[in-house]
Amino acid sequence: MKRLVVIVALFVLSLPGAFAEPGLFAQSDHLSYSGHYRQSFDLLEAALPSASSDEQRAQIYWRLSRDTLDIGDQEKEHGASSESLLARYKEGESYADQAIAADPSSPEGYFWKAGNMGRWGQTRGIMASLSLADPIRKLVTRAAELHPSGGNPWFVLGQLYDQVPGFPLSFGNIVWAVSLGRKALDAREAQVAEGEKHDVPYAYYVQLARHLMKRNWSASQRANEQPGEATKYNSTDNIVEKNCYYEGVVSLPPVSDRQEARGLSRWVVAQLEAKPDRTPKENADLKDARDNLRQLGSDG
Numbered sequence: 001m002k003r004l005v006v007i008v009a010l011f012v013l014s015l016p017g018a019f020a021e022p023g024l025f026a027q028s029d030h031l032s033y034s035g036h037y038r039q040s041f042d043l044l045e046a047a048l049p050s051a052s053s054d055e056q057r058a059q060i061y062w063r064l065s066r067d068t069l070d071i072g073d074q075e076k077e078h079g080a081s082s083e084s085l086l087a088r089y090k091e092g093e094s095y096a097d098q099a100i101a102a103d104p105s106s107p108e109g110y111f112w113k114a115g116n117m118g119r120w121g122q123t124r125g126i127m128a129s130l131s132l133a134d135p136i137r138k139l140v141t142r143a144a145e146l147h148p149s150g151g152n153p154w155f156v157l158g159q160l161y162d163q164v165p166g167f168p169l170s171f172g173n174i175v176w177a178v179s180l181g182r183k184a185l186d187a188r189e190a191q192v193a194e195g196e197k198h199d200v201p202y203a204y205y206v207q208l209a210r211h212l213m214k215r216n217w218s219a220s221q222r223a224n225e226q227p228g229e230a231t232k233y234n235s236t237d238n239i240v241e242k243n244c245y246y247e248g249v250v251s252l253p254p255v256s257d258r259q260e261a262r263g264l265s266r267w268v269v270a271q272l273e274a275k276p277d278r279t280p281k282e283n284a285d286l287k288d289a290r291d292n293l294r295q296l297g298s299d300g
Contacts, residue, residue, distance in 0.1 A: 028063050035280045037074065041067040058103035061095050065112035068092035069119060074280075085123045092116035107146035111153060114139035133164045137171065141240050148239050151188030151197075154180050155204055157240070162211050174215045178257075179229070179246040181208035186250070202268050202285035209261035209268075209292050217257045226252065258296060265292040 024047055031040035044060050044067070051057045072080075072088035080088075093116040099109030114136045121132040137160055144153035158180035166172040185204045191197040217225070229248025236242050253260060268289035272282055 025059060025063070028067075032063070032067055032070065033279070037067045037070040041071065054102040055106075058099045058106050058109060061099035061102060062106065062108035062112050065092045065095035065099060065109070065116060068095060069112065069116050072116075072119060082123055086120060089116045089120040089123065093120065105146060107143035107150065107153065110139045110146070111143040111156070114143070114156065130164065130170060133160065133170055136160065144240055144243075149187055149190065151184045151191060151200075151204065154184035154187055154243060155207065158184055158211060159207060161244075162207075162214060173244075174211065176244040177211040178208070178215050179244055179248075181211045182250055183243045183246040184208075202272060202282060202289070205264045205268050206285050206288045206292065209264040209289070212257040212261040212264075213292065213295065215257050219254055219256045219259075222252055222257070223254070261292060262296050265289045265296070269293065 024043070028040045028043050031037075031043065041064060044064050048057070048060050048064075051060055068088060069092045072085055072092065075088060076085055093113055096109050096113030096116060099106065100113065103109070117132050117136050117139070121130075121136075137157070140153050140156045140160070144150075144157065147153065158177045160177075161171070161173045161180060162177035164170040164172040166174075181204075185200065185208055188197060188200045188204055192200055226248055229245045231248070233242055233245035233248045255263075266289075268285060272278060272286040272289070275282065278286065
């Protein structure tokens with residue numbers, strides 16, 4: 001399979017004006033989405049010498065960074081050592097650095113650099129993760145500033161604000177995590193409607209449910225807090241700060257956080273249980289959604 005992918009890559013690159021067409025990157029993205037990360041990586045690596053502009057090189061490098069992260073995750077599932085995983089994620093970070101150097105205006109380089117740094121920190125342990133939290137936040141914030149209509153940066157920012165401790169240890173804020181999770185979902189749905197992305201990852205729904213479970217507001221508190229959040233949303237032009245209050249300007253169902261989390265998780269479980277050809281990431285999302293429901297128990 002590896003040899004076949006490289007042959008296909010070389011054939012594509014032999015065509016006149018190959019980089020004027022999206023076929024190479026579309027094929028890489030499809031392979032990556034389907035869980036064939038190494039095949040996507042090999043395709044991109046074969047294409048790199050023929051890239052004729054910084055923009056093309058940046059497009060290749062950030063995808064190499066993406067695939068390297070996913071290859072590392074696969075290796076982790078198969079029991080790879082911490083040392084080999086650290087080297088893998090450092091490799092992914094290096095590809096992202098090259099993407100940023102080639103095209104500083106492209107958000108994906110910052111995003112995937114942050115992703116590989118996060119995995120590196122997780123591999124090293126909690127203290128390393130905490131020390132990297134703010135640098136990661138700055139990278140993802142830059143990605144959001146460059147592409148505010150994209151869902152991915154808001155999704156990761158929501159996870160960051162959920163998972164790191166709050167003041168004085170760090171910047172965690174579960175209220176902001178919920179708003180950022182909602183913004184991520186709405187932005188990604190808009191990208192799908194516009195044809196920029198082909199789907200909304202189930203993880204968007206699963207993680208929003210987790211933010212809601214952790215915040216645990218009642219239906220009345222949600223309604224009472226919303227006007228203040230709207231005021232804060234409308235009082236700033238800073239795009240990141242604004243979206244920390246995004247919940248203030250959306251229509252909320254008249255239910256508690258736990259009830260909404262239950263509905264989101266049940267929907268994911270129903271969708272994925274009915275899908276016979278789940279990807280590895282979808283299997284992980286199904287497990288996480290079931291975990292949500294177990295944590296919610298019989299209430300909510």
